[in-house]
Amino acid sequence: MKGLPSLERAVVVLSRFPGVGPKSARRMVYHLLRRGDEAILDLVTALEGLRERIRPCERCHNLSEGALCWICSDPSRDQTRLCVVEEPSDLLAMEKAGLFRGVYHVLGGRLSPLDGIGPDALHLASLESRLQAGGFVELILATNPTVEGEATAHFVAQLAESVVARVTRLAHGVPMGGELEYLDESTLYQALIGRRNFRFDP
Numbered sequence: 001m002k003g004l005p006s007l008e009r010a011v012v013v014l015s016r017f018p019g020v021g022p023k024s025a026r027r028m029v030y031h032l033l034r035r036g037d038e039a040i041l042d043l044v045t046a047l048e049g050l051r052e053r054i055r056p057c058e059r060c061h062n063l064s065e066g067a068l069c070w071i072c073s074d075p076s077r078d079q080t081r082l083c084v085v086e087e088p089s090d091l092l093a094m095e096k097a098g099l100f101r102g103v104y105h106v107l108g109g110r111l112s113p114l115d116g117i118g119p120d121a122l123h124l125a126s127l128e129s130r131l132q133a134g135g136f137v138e139l140i141l142a143t144n145p146t147v148e149g150e151a152t153a154h155f156v157a158q159l160a161e162s163v164v165a166r167v168t169r170l171a172h173g174v175p176m177g178g179e180l181e182y183l184d185e186s187t188l189y190q191a192l193i194g195r196r197n198f199r200f201d202p
């Protein structure tokens with residue numbers, strides 16, 4: 001390592017973040033050094049908080065600061081609708097959309113046999129027990145529209161088949177603000193397959 005070892009180490013660690021290259025990592029480090037001890041302590045305290053307090057929700061595997069996450073412990077959520085997502089960040093994206101008032105199950109990834117991720121690597125056993133316990137009228141498959149996400153959705157659908165009356169999948173389609181001529185074929189194909197009656201209530 002060239003330069004000051006402590007500084008270079010911080011650059012290496014920060015550049016491991018998604019979307020952060022060595023150049024922006026270096027900018028972050030210089031920024032912290034410029035702002036002094038207080039800024040660095042703020043960061044350290046925030047990171048320690050992550051390590052000490054954040055853990056998986058015992059029911060849905062969302063990130064939580066207690067045994068149950070803020071969704072599982074909210075009595076106003078509809079306990080009869082279950083939405084299955086890959087990661088806690090997908091759950092947050094769904095929550096941002098603001099329409100879904102049910103509860104979640106976070107799988108912790110998606111099936112990817114080529115990467116050695118089989119059913120045992122995901123939170124499928126706990127999902128199965130939740131489904132078997134009954135009480136769900138709808139299961140929403142909100143895994144990503146990728147080959148692995150689709151395979152995972154099919155796998156989960158099979159688990160739910162005999163116990164949940166309605167199994168639905170997020171529609172794939174034309175993004176808001178998108179233009180047809182710029183869409184790839186498979187997106188347009190899926191949008192056409194998933195077409196629905198116009199001016200129909202969702």
Ligand SMILES: [Zn+2]
Nearest residue numbers: 057060069072
């Ligand atoms: Zn939870």
